[in-house]
Amino acid sequence: MDTHPKHLPADKRRAVTVESVVELAGTQNPSKITTASIAKHMRVTQGALFRHFPNKEDIWRAVMEWVAERLLARIDRAAQGIESPLAAMEAMFMSHIKFVAEHPGVPRIMFGELQRAEPTPAKRIVQTLIQRYEERLQRFIEQGKASGELSSSLDNEAAATLFIGTIQGLVMQSLLAGDVERMRSDAPRVFAIYRRGIERDIGHKTGNSQ
Amino acid sequence: MDTHPKHLPADKRRAVTVESVVELAGTQNPSKITTASIAKHMRVTQGALFRHFPNKEDIWRAVMEWVAERLLARIDRAAQGIESPLAAMEAMFMSHIKFVAEHPGVPRIMFGELQRAEPTPAKRIVQTLIQRYEERLQRFIEQGKASGELSSSLDNEAAATLFIGTIQGLVMQSLLAGDVERMRSDAPRVFAIYRRGIERDIGHKTGNSQ
DNA sequence: ATGCTAAGATAGTAATCAGTTACTATCTTA
DNA sequence: TAAGATAGTAACTGATTACTATCTTAGCAT
Numbered sequence A, B: 001m002d003t004h005p006k007h008l009p010a011d012k013r014r015a016v017t018v019e020s021v022v023e024l025a026g027t028q029n030p031s032k033i034t035t036a037s038i039a040k041h042m043r044v045t046q047g048a049l050f051r052h053f054p055n056k057e058d059i060w061r062a063v064m065e066w067v068a069e070r071l072l073a074r075i076d077r078a079a080q081g082i083e084s085p086l087a088a089m090e091a092m093f094m095s096h097i098k099f100v101a102e103h104p105g106v107p108r109i110m111f112g113e114l115q116r117a118e119p120t121p122a123k124r125i126v127q128t129l130i131q132r133y134e135e136r137l138q139r140f141i142e143q144g145k146a147s148g149e150l151s152s153s154l155d156n157e158a159a160a161t162l163f164i165g166t167i168q169g170l171v172m173q174s175l176l177a178g179d180v181e182r183m184r185s186d187a188p189r190v191f192a193i194y195r196r197g198i199e200r201d202i203g204h205k206t207g208n209s210q
Numbered sequence C: 001a002t003g004c005t006a007a008g009a010t011a012g013t014a015a016t017c018a019g020t021t022a023c024t025a026t027c028t029t030a
Numbered sequence D: 001t002a003a004g005a006t007a008g009t010a011a012c013t014g015a016t017t018a019c020t021a022t023c024t025t026a027g028c029a030t
Helices: A010-025 A035-041 A046-051 A056-079 A085-102 A105-115 A121-147 A156-177 A180-198 B010-025 B035-041 B046-051 B056-079 B085-102 B105-115 B121-147 B156-177 B180-198
Strands: none
Touching (some): A010 A035, A035 A056, A056 A105, A085 A105, A085 A180, A105 A121, A105 A156, A105 B105, A121 B156, A156 B105, A156 B180, A180 B180, B035 B046, B056 B085, B056 B121, B085 B105, B085 B121, B105 B121
């Protein structure tokens, strides 16, 4: 069981490359990831990368596809089979956080990509990812309104924006602190406030009696 | 009135440099800002920059100081003289958004700096900025609880995290869309949900009667 | 006017980057 | 088992980077 066979079929090698980039992004600024550092991480010479990718931009495109695919699959699986729309949204939220905690490089990559002014292929993919994410959210929000779980006066778009923004903010804060675990522990507490902001306002017990 | 005098006193030149970087970051990836591009933007040769800054890192440090100073001043001024803690928080929120909309380079710079793994001087400054920001929020949250505007069962830390996260998410979305104006128009709608999440739950009219 | 000095211009440097080239090793299959 | 296809290596190239050494001048005090 050699863990580092010299020769790999092209598709395997491409997969290894993408995973290497995701791993590297977990410990360093994505814009500082060079083809040389990627190659070193996967124990291959720098030139070998260009046997499998026409250029570096295409490596980033492949990375973003990997991310988008996995993330959407995770949140879809998390929400699957849950009756309550609000509970489904919570499951989406938590699974998203879990995914990011497992791959700390992912938010770095996404934030980095969104910085770009020019519309790179990778940026395109992030944009459609968020678009699809919002579609899913909108559906749950509609259902939630219909079922009476969510406030009927709720601003759908704003609610979706805030959902994603909440995650982004949470992730950003833990990147800042350099503490991935904080993200996990803060997630339920922060979602509780978001939840309170969108749900129908019956059943709250504020306990404020002053 | 020559707008481009050849020689400037050192402090003026440093100020011009910082402003140039902020402007450049408004239209391009901060990590792609080179000393040459900064110099070109301010109509000076590249080498001239190093008469006023020992190295590039120190330019970024100066930029971050500029940002931190201005942003804190703006949100403090916005909240000044407002009785209601909740209203003060709303004013902080809106002035922050306004500041970012005026300087689209600022979030790019901050996000970019937070990406860094190594603790650069500039990153340090962002960290203390957010720390001070949170202090101010905590104060308003405490006051809000005391005055009965905010839910007494509110999780202070989570509320502060979400406040900042909400802004970050909002800004990120508009960076993504490449539309700064969207940020301005979405801000009140998104804040409304956040507000609902933290305030005491009397007086809501959901209108949900199904 | 004159001389001094801070600010800028000019023209470099070494390091690093993505991408290329000529060649070699390994796998596959007829 | 020979031959073609695939994957990898080593060394390189031109472009770009932050930074520097040396020369020039603008603008000020006297």
